[in-house]
Each structure stands twice: as C-alpha cells, then as structure tokens.
Amino acid sequence: MKKIIPFALIVAGCVGQDVLLDEVPPEVRITNPISTMxxxxxxxxxHMFLDNVGMETEPSSVLWTTSDMSKLTIDNTGLAQALDNGMVTVSVFASTGELEADTSITFEITGDPTMMLEGDRSGTIATTSSYVLEGDFVLSEDGEDLIIDINENYRADDNLPGLYVYLTNNPNSPSGGYEIGPVQVFSGAHQYVIPEVDIFEYDYLFYYCKPFKVKVGHGEIE
Known part of the structure; x- marks a missing residue:
C-alpha cells in the first residue's frame, strides 16, 4: 500500500530545506569545439557567455587568440584559418561590466577533414533534500536531438509534490534553464528526447520542487 503523507508535512519537507544562493562564477564556452582541423x-x-547566475547574455567584449600564429590565425569574430600542421590552442576571453571569463581548447591541424569534438556526457543525480533522489544518466546526440538516458539505478520519492526536471547552467536555480517537464517516472530507466539542444549547452540536470520553488537535487554533466 502506498504511504500517504499529510500535506502539511510535505510542505514542511520541501520548503524547510536550505535554499542556496543563485550566484555562480561567470563562464564562457566554445559551443562547437573540434578535435582536428x-x-x-x-x-x-x-561562443556562449554565462553571467553570474548562469544566464546566457551578450558580452560587451570578446577576444579570440591562438597559441601559434604560424599554424593558425583567428580574428575577433572567431573565424580561424589553418596554415600548417601541428598542435594549436585557441582561447576566448569575454567580458561584460565587471564579469569576465575565458576558456581554451587544444586540437591538431592535419591533412584530414575537420572533425567536431564528439562523445557522450554523463553524470550522477544526488539529492540535496530529505527526499530520495539518485541515479546515473548519459547525454548523447541523435541528429539535432539531445537524448538523456536515465539509468536503471534511478530512484525519486513519488510523494514529492510538483517535482520538475530541468537542464541548467546554475546548480542552485532553474533560472535561464530548459524546462524538460514534470517528473513522471520515479524508479528505473527512462529517457528524455529534447529537440534542438546542443550537448554542450547545459552543465546540470536539475530537479526542482516547482510549487514551492525549492531545489531537490541535481547531477553535474561531465
């Protein structure tokens, strides 16, 4: 028999958790990385620039650089020209107001066609509340669709009211994220198919008690 928890206790269990601050370090990403050119x-x-709450915003300044201009040049729009074989690093710095961030990728210039950086991403869901929430997951791409496969070891408390799942860039908030929808599977393997979302666009799978605006748990996407 399914246990019944009084509504007052559900509210207390959900709202009573510590709500973390939304602020995170700003970040810039190269959204179409390559392994060879x-x-x-x-x-x-x-590129994509994320502010101090994980929201995508347009930077006021962007600077692209290359580690070896004899092998590769790059202009301030990010347009690169491969000149000679060898390893090279491309870096991007972006800023807006007092926020700034940088990142880089290293790849090889060869005689073969340019190859996108490919491969699945994965993570582990962990609860940040008194409710059960756990399990592993894998992200992959199928054409323009993002596929999220939740592992057989997944479990979530089905007494939790209004549990929603998101993709976000902020481990503390769904703001600016992609709402996948209400959680309908509370145990075992299942899958989400998300159209036109890039595999590098988000860094967290985020579970949220939507009626009471409280985080329940998340999984960092590695």
Whole structure:
C-alpha cells in the first residue's frame, strides 16, 4: 500500500530545506569545439557567455587568440584559418561590466577533414533534500536531438509534490534553464528526447520542487 503523507508535512519537507544562493562564477564556452582541423581551411568558432547566475547574455567584449600564429590565425569574430600542421590552442576571453571569463581548447591541424569534438556526457543525480533522489544518466546526440538516458539505478520519492526536471547552467536555480517537464517516472530507466539542444549547452540536470520553488537535487554533466 502506498504511504500517504499529510500535506502539511510535505510542505514542511520541501520548503524547510536550505535554499542556496543563485550566484555562480561567470563562464564562457566554445559551443562547437573540434578535435582536428584540416590545413588550408577555415572554421568559424562560436561562443556562449554565462553571467553570474548562469544566464546566457551578450558580452560587451570578446577576444579570440591562438597559441601559434604560424599554424593558425583567428580574428575577433572567431573565424580561424589553418596554415600548417601541428598542435594549436585557441582561447576566448569575454567580458561584460565587471564579469569576465575565458576558456581554451587544444586540437591538431592535419591533412584530414575537420572533425567536431564528439562523445557522450554523463553524470550522477544526488539529492540535496530529505527526499530520495539518485541515479546515473548519459547525454548523447541523435541528429539535432539531445537524448538523456536515465539509468536503471534511478530512484525519486513519488510523494514529492510538483517535482520538475530541468537542464541548467546554475546548480542552485532553474533560472535561464530548459524546462524538460514534470517528473513522471520515479524508479528505473527512462529517457528524455529534447529537440534542438546542443550537448554542450547545459552543465546540470536539475530537479526542482516547482510549487514551492525549492531545489531537490541535481547531477553535474561531465
């Protein structure tokens, strides 16, 4: 028989958790990384800048640089020209107001066609509340769709009211994230198919008690 918990206790259990501050370090990402680039070709790098609450925003300044201009040049739009074979690092610095961040990728210039950086991403869901929430997951791509496969070891407390799942860039808040929808599976393997979302676009799978605006748990996407 399914246990019944009084509504007052549900509210207390959900709202009574510590609510973390939303602020996170600003971040810039190269959203179309490559593993190799063909010599004597060009490639347009793209970036995304996230502010101090994980919201995507347009930076006021962007600077692209290369570690070896004899092998690769790059302009301030991110357009790169491969000149010679070898390893090279591309870096991007972005800022707006007092917020700034930088990142870089290293790849090889070869005689072969340019290859996108591929591979699945994965993580482990962990509760941040008194409710059961656990399990592993894997992200992969199928054409333009993002596939989230939740592992058989997944469990969530089905007494939790209004449990929703999101993709976010802030481990403390769903603000600016992608709302996948209400949780309908509370045990075992299941899958989410999300159209037109890039595998590098978000860094957290985020579980949220939506009626009471309280985080329940999350899994960092590695």
């Amino acid at each position: 063909e010599v004597n070709t060009s490639y347009q790098f793209e």
